Amino acid sequence: MRSSKYSNNQIITILKQDDEGVSVPDLCREHGMSKASFYK
8 A cells, every 4th residue: 555645744734724714726736736636
């Protein structure tokens, strides 16, 4: 099984930013991921 590119702490931070209202395209651009990766 492939390991994640992001640590658990990074994933939690990204999801908290999403809850705070940061738009998904901005989050993806900031963290260097695709929209598909975000929703996966």
